[in-house]
Amino acid sequence: MSLDPSTIGRFKVLGTLGAGAMGTVYLAEDPLLKRTLAIKVVREGTGDAEVLLRFKREAEISARLNHPNAITIFDVGEAPELGPYLVMEYVEGESLSSLISRGPMSPDEVAGLLIQAADALAAVHGLGVLHRDIKPENMLVAKDGRLKLMDFGIALGDHGRLTATSTFLGTPAYAAPEVLNGARATPASDRWAFTLMAFEMLTGQLPFAAESVGATLYRIVHEAPAWPSDLTPDLAAVFGKALDKDPGKRFPDLPTFLRALIEALPLEPDRRAAHLAQLASAAPVRATTTLRLGRLHKASGGRNPWLWGGGALVVVLGLWFLALRSEPSRILSIESKPSGAEVFLDGTSLGRTPLRQVVVKGKADALRLEKSDYLPLEHRLKAEDKGLVLQLQAAPFSVRVASDPPGAAISLDGEPRGKTPAVIEIPGEGSHQLRLHLEGYQPWVGVPERHKALPDPIRLQKPKGKKGEGKLRKFFKGMFQ
Known part of the structure; x- marks a missing residue:
């Protein structure tokens, strides 16, 4: 018999999204707003007072953050038979850890997701808050490529701490060496965890992994990172700097780290340029x-x-x-029909379609698509735009029409276009019939094609008599001689 509740607070439970040692996450619906939600409930005996405090803290940070790459918290409360619960945005997708479990991710995908994650983390730090548990399990990736940072339950800000005894909270494998040595957590320790997550996305492993938690922590504090044999020297240099034991010798911020990482990744030139342009477009998020x-x-x-x-x-x-x-800021996906169009946002190239993870900052709204043989397409972004599918229109093209003999009348789809020789414009959409007519010659009919020249010249043919017509003329001529 199922023990799952039918309601939690005013919310109707639709099913179970996942369950673990710490609790269960339910799929639910808000009957008032008709909105699908996720509700996190911890298992019994976890300590309701501490859990409720963490949930309230998470809700407070979410309300102050209001960022497109961070999970939105809608409500927090206590249910009589379940204890504390947290009501949050439902994202249809999977965790970043689930993606990593299938093997190393492509450099292009890694770059796009890391830019989103860095933007969210920078916004958190802009509030004077430390996340303290950056790891793939706390990143959700939606089906449309949007990334969402979640789980601020152990975040630490400038308004105090969760408990007086919480000297270390977080996931040991992602802990920075200075924190393990007893120093206070700082933005640099969040960036350390972010770097490990980036490394894991690209390689499928962690550079300080060991057989036990204790051995892993020892390696983090005392040993150099272990690189896979196929890691390029450029990437090793970037990660080596980002994972220096001394926080002062690491990259000063996430954009600087990501710029160096993107330069070192094996990317196509247009994709590298697109990621760097997206990174450069990021504006600092002011604290509430x-x-x-x-x-x-x-x-x-x-x-x-x-x-x-x-x-x-x-x-x-x-x-x-x-x-x-x-x-x-917000996240867009941009597709074109046909694909392969270069996308410009306020004059800055973002790469070629399809683009799944475009971060639009501030008032940027002038979108332009360009593709050879197609007319440029301009689109003003609207607040409701999320997944754009834009239809390109084929550009007209010109063909030279010459005939032997010259002077043939030209018509296109039945409309006169002058006489040969001439250069005429062909509409880009659909197929069109070109016809040449000259008195005393057979009409010539053809379909002009882009990038395919017509015969130069088109040799017009005189009409031929019907079969047997010559013999019949001779027969009658002989009768009257």
Whole structure:
């Protein structure tokens, strides 16, 4: 008999998405908004107070983050018979760890996903928050190629810590050496885990893997990373710098690391250029600001509180106005029919279609597709655009029409086009009939094709008499002689 609940809070349970040692994730529906959701419930005995605190912390960070590459948390609560639960966005796809389990991923796919993950992590750090558990299991990849960072349950910010005894939280295999040595976690330790995840995506293994957790931790702290035999020297140099034991000797930020990584990856020139352009288009994500008016008022001394309140109101309205002006980034997939069109966003090349992971920043909206033999296509991005399939229109082409003898009347699809010799324009779409007519000669009919010249000249033929016509004329001529 199933023990799965039929409802959790106001949400209707539709099924089970997954279950593990820590709990279960259910597929559910919000009956009010008719929205499909995922609900995480921990198993009994995990410690409801601590779990609820983590869930609330995760919901708080999600609300402040509001990033297209981060899972959105909609609600948090407690159910009488289940305990704490977390209601989040449902993403149809699979975890990054599941993709890695099938073997090393292609460099092109790795670059696209890492740019998205780096953008999300930079936004988290922009809030003054450390994720502390960056790993493939905490990255979801949707079917359309969008990546979602999740699980902020052990994130640490500038407002305190989860418990006084939580000296180390996270996954040991992705822990930075300085954290294992007792130092406080920093953005550099999140970047260390990000680097290990990138390495695992490309190679299918971790550079400090050992037979036990203890041996793995020892290697992280004391030994150099182990490279696969087929890792190129350029990639080894990039990962060697990113995995230096000294945080000060590593890449200073994720864009710098990714730029070096993309340059070292075996990519086609157009794909390398597209990834670098996408990386360069990333804009810093500003932290959500909270005004602590009580503390500000106390520091104002004898100032008139009404005047001070008005000043604070102006500041709040100013921040609200800036928040409205800021445009959140989003993820697009762009296809064209036919494929292979070069895509430009506000004049910057993104590569050739199909593109599955395009990060659109700020107010960028001018999309242009170019492909040889087709008319350029321009498209203004709309807020609702997510998966674009754009139809290209074949460009017209020209053909030279010459005949022997010259002076033949030219018609295209029944419309006159002058006389030979001439150069005429053929519409790009469909097939078209070209006809030459000259008195005393048989008409010539053909179908012009792009990149295929017509005979030069087209030799017109005189009409031939019907079979037996000459003998019959001679017979009658002889009768009257």
